Amino acid sequence: MSEEGLRTFCAALPKIELHAHLNTSFSKVTLQALVDRKIQLDPTFTSQKMTFDGNETAGIEESFSKFRQIHMVCNDAHAIYTLTHDIIHEFAADNVKYLELRSTPKTIPETGLTPEVYLECMLRAVRDCEEGGVDTVVRILPSIDRRNGVDVAYKTVDLAYKYAQSSNGVVCGIDFSGDPLVGDAADYVPVFQYAHSKGLKLALHLAEIASFEETHKVLQGTTVGRIGHGTFLHQCPEDYKDITQCVLQQRIPIETCMTSNLKSQTVSDYSSHHLEYWHNRQHPVIICTDGKGVYQTTVTEEYVHAARAFGLTRLKLWQLSLQSIDHIFADEATKQTLRRKWESIKPSFDFKDR
Numbered sequence: 001m002s003e004e005g006l007r008t009f010c011a012a013l014p015k016i017e018l019h020a021h022l023n024t025s026f027s028k029v030t031l032q033a034l035v036d037r038k039i040q041l042d043p044t045f046t047s048q049k050m051t052f053d054g055n056e057t058a059g060i061e062e063s064f065s066k067f068r069q070i071h072m073v074c075n076d077a078h079a080i081y082t083l084t085h086d087i088i089h090e091f092a093a094d095n096v097k098y099l100e101l102r103s104t105p106k107t108i109p110e111t112g113l114t115p116e117v118y119l120e121c122m123l124r125a126v127r128d129c130e131e132g133g134v135d136t137v138v139r140i141l142p143s144i145d146r147r148n149g150v151d152v153a154y155k156t157v158d159l160a161y162k163y164a165q166s167s168n169g170v171v172c173g174i175d176f177s178g179d180p181l182v183g184d185a186a187d188y189v190p191v192f193q194y195a196h197s198k199g200l201k202l203a204l205h206l207a208e209i210a211s212f213e214e215t216h217k218v219l220q221g222t223t224v225g226r227i228g229h230g231t232f233l234h235q236c237p238e239d240y241k242d243i244t245q246c247v248l249q250q251r252i253p254i255e256t257c258m259t260s261n262l263k264s265q266t267v268s269d270y271s272s273h274h275l276e277y278w279h280n281r282q283h284p285v286i287i288c289t290d291g292k293g294v295y296q297t298t299v300t301e302e303y304v305h306a307a308r309a310f311g312l313t314r315l316k317l318w319q320l321s322l323q324s325i326d327h328i329f330a331d332e333a334t335k336q337t338l339r340r341k342w343e344s345i346k347p348s349f350d351f352k353d354r
């Protein structure tokens, strides 16, 4: 398949994005505007580089250092609204027809941000995009940051539940993320059970690093909706072999973020990415970006990388995007609408690999 033909095909493909963090999914244009505004408000502010450009890679700690920088810029209602609004338009331009955007609702007294204000900014942007005719269905997952402890986590679940009721289902689940080197995911199992009892779906970052003990406990104690990254799920030592079995048997979908994993050095190259392991076992995988801004990628690019690395045909790429619909957190009616959309577009596609 020619590089250009493949990229054109992947760009035109209708796609699903299920693993996008708000503060790491900026475009360079939006980030620059927000940095300029920050400097106007605080002339002493100096910005550092917040992206991995080209083939740049660094350990996972460097990603978290960049996230801290971004949070210094995106720390008020204007920034949260602008990010959400622009990111939805950018995914729409990349033919993403359904987007789940996740973010940690923050308390920042200096700028008046509370978790409620934070979520309302995101919801307002979602509404404005919908009213403006953007052809992308958007859902929001408030994130639990594992650095903030269990008490804050319970509050995030209560907040998500409250907004799930009042947003007509736009808020529909919870993400669990934050620095995997900090704290123990197993401490959050009661929080996950609580969220599940409230009808909230759970997308959990698990086994991003070789943290088998906590991964095992979480899988034993939780109804996991989807796993983020799951980089080490298939590389368990003998004592933890049932982790891999559990994921396979329960068919827990895996959100794969190839470029993010490469740039943060948890995977060495595209062709050794774990997407292949799961895909070869007909296990559900969803191709995602993680942070299209920080890692300088797009959903289209991620499909191109997957096709190149694993020799996926155009028909396979289509099936991967279509099957992703099965794993969205929105309701059955939304799934049906999306499937009909895929069916109606399909005749315009040429599936010949050349």
Ligand code: 5GP
Pocket (backbone or CB within 6 Å): 021, 022, 023, 024, 067, 102, 103, 104, 143, 145, 177, 178, 179, 180, 205, 208, 260, 290, 291
């Ligand atoms: P935010 O929640 O502020 O919109 O997005 C940035 C936050 O998402 C980070 O501070 C971190 O908690 C989480 N995050 C972003 N990318 C990753 C990742 O690759 N792994 C983990 N564990 N957390 C991430």
